Amino acid sequence: xxxxxxxxxxxxxxxALIVGGISAMGFAPLGLWPISLASFAILIYxxxxxxxxxxxxxxxxxxxxxxxxITLQWLAFSFTFQDTMPVxxxxxxxxxxxxYFAIYPAIAAASVRWLCTKLGLETSRNSGAVVFxxxxxxxxxxxxxxxxxxxxxxxxNPISASMIDTILADFLPWIGSYGVSGLVIVVAxxxxxxxxxxxxxxxxxxxxxxxxxxxxxxxxxxxxxxFFAVFxxxxxxxxxxxxxxxxxxTIVQPNISQADKYRAGYNQINYQKLSELxxxxxxxxNRPRIILWPEAAIPDYLEGGYPQRAYYxxxxxxxxxxxxxxxxxxxxxxxxLTGGTRLEFENNALLGARNSVMALRKNAAxxxxxxxxxxxxxHLLPFGEYLPLRSILEPIGLARLVPGDIDFWPGDGPDSITxxxxxxxxxxxxxxxxxxxxxxxxxxxxxxDNRPDFIFSPSNDAWFGPWGPHQHEAQGRLRAIxxxxxxxxxxxxxxxxxxxxxxxIFERVEAGVAGRLDLTLPHPNAPTFxxxxxxxxxxxxxxxxxxxxxxxxxxxxxxxx
Numbered sequence: 001x002x003x004x005x006x007x008x009x010x011x012x013x014x015x016a017l018i019v020g021g022i023s024a025m026g027f028a029p030l031g032l033w034p035i036s037l038a039s040f041a042i043l044i045y046x047x048x049x050x051x052x053x054x055x056x057x058x059x060x061x062x063x064x065x066x067x068x069x070i071t072l073q074w075l076a077f078s079f080t081f082q083d084t085m086p087v088x089x090x091x092x093x094x095x096x097x098x099x100y101f102a103i104y105p106a107i108a109a110a111s112v113r114w115l116c117t118k119l120g121l122e123t124s125r126n127s128g129a130v131v132f133x134x135x136x137x138x139x140x141x142x143x144x145x146x147x148x149x150x151x152x153x154x155x156x157n158p159i160s161a162s163m164i165d166t167i168l169a170d171f172l173p174w175i176g177s178y179g180v181s182g183l184v185i186v187v188a189x190x191x192x193x194x195x196x197x198x199x200x201x202x203x204x205x206x207x208x209x210x211x212x213x214x215x216x217x218x219x220x221x222x223x224x225x226x227f228f229a230v231f232x233x234x235x236x237x238x239x240x241x242x243x244x245x246x247x248x249x250t251i252v253q254p255n256i257s258q259a260d261k262y263r264a265g266y267n268q269i270n271y272q273k274l275s276e277l278x279x280x281x282x283x284x285x286n287r288p289r290i291i292l293w294p295e296a297a298i299p300d301y302l303e304g305g306y307p308q309r310a311y312y313x314x315x316x317x318x319x320x321x322x323x324x325x326x327x328x329x330x331x332x333x334x335x336x337l338t339g340g341t342r343l344e345f346e347n348n349a350l351l352g353a354r355n356s357v358m359a360l361r362k363n364a365a366x367x368x369x370x371x372x373x374x375x376x377x378x379h380l381l382p383f384g385e386y387l388p389l390r391s392i393l394e395p396i397g398l399a400r401l402v403p404g405d406i407d408f409w410p411g412d413g414p415d416s417i418t419x420x421x422x423x424x425x426x427x428x429x430x431x432x433x434x435x436x437x438x439x440x441x442x443x444x445x446x447x448x449d450n451r452p453d454f455i456f457s458p459s460n461d462a463w464f465g466p467w468g469p470h471q472h473e474a475q476g477r478l479r480a481i482x483x484x485x486x487x488x489x490x491x492x493x494x495x496x497x498x499x500x501x502x503x504x505i506f507e508r509v510e511a512g513v514a515g516r517l518d519l520t521l522p523h524p525n526a527p528t529f530x531x532x533x534x535x536x537x538x539x540x541x542x543x544x545x546x547x548x549x550x551x552x553x554x555x556x557x558x559x560x561x
Contacts, residue, residue: 461494
């Protein structure tokens, strides 16, 4: 053990960088969560033995640099689909983003060291190490939450995402993904402290017979977690739920690669793929359906009133023609929800665009489709949908990854579209919508005053190579469990799936495959504790941990004097 620990301490910075990179193996698509847990444990060991807040910041930052550089490597893949910037710039983009994101674990690490110093804790001792671990869980919760809101935020891959297939996921409906991230820190810290303390006991007593004490120590946290998992699962409905319904849902994945999406002449080909996969199956002709298409699926503009030049490069040549064509795909009671683009004009000048979902129904008078509701994406992707600091970055050759010279404008936030139907149980269907990147933001995906029956999440994961779509799907699983709601992800060629409210993936169309999923209307579930209160729960929990642990530590020190 000493031969292992000595070089870890000596080359602590290098070790932090390496284990940070290795931690990516616990996230989708690999899902090797014990490796991530070991990485977190090693980070905690390094921080417990760090000498100052400055050194702790360095170690946390190096760990974060390794972690984000590997988990976000899919970002470089997106640079292969546009001509404005060179492909090699994608690797620098990954590094630049990682350099920034690494600041947040660094802040968590430095904050807990500073606090322990102020409290006079000797973290090299067992009792001090335990307090350090508890405090670190709180600072980590706050740092992940801050990362999700500062500079528009990024909620991608909280460390709880690596534990989505473990019993720790049972805590998501109570404390959310940031709270579970704090719990991961506690479990990793307990395991690390158990191993090191068991080794010290054996060394001090010069007897290998003392080593089995490690098993007793290891059993305590696992038994507590198992008890909670069993308690929380008691009375929970089976994952195979009764899905009988008179309303069908058709999810369409046309297998349109990003390389072909904007290629000249491919608009008609791509539209044909969507059309063929949307036609009713035998027995569906007279049943009402909700047809779900991916993000930016429609190459036409479906709103009238734009200057005529806006329609020149579209298939139909006008909104009326596009709606008439879409109407041929729909039965009399069908609803089509599709991703598309809306434009913003003022005095005939194009000012901006909106990444939208448009809800269409059949017009009984002329069999054309008619637009009856829209949702505009609220949380836009920097460099994808708008160029930050455009006046500075554009002159040096930087541009958006998505073709176009104008920026997208944000919408108002989570909303539910109500679809009237004759469904005997619901009377009407409420559909929450989260477009692509919006789904990664914990606690901000539904309208709490108008809770939907399920969430439709159209995405364009064709940008993100082999890793990105699976990580995005894992984010959807986190949100489904947190909110207690079914999520339907629809992509052009990523991973389209039905995610149950318990996080289980019921059906899926894999990446690189054209296909459809024919489902029945998911039954709505009651909101979870987290769904009612949002991120006020993990934030309050973190602040309580910091306050109560600090007060208790001060009180114990005074009592010993």
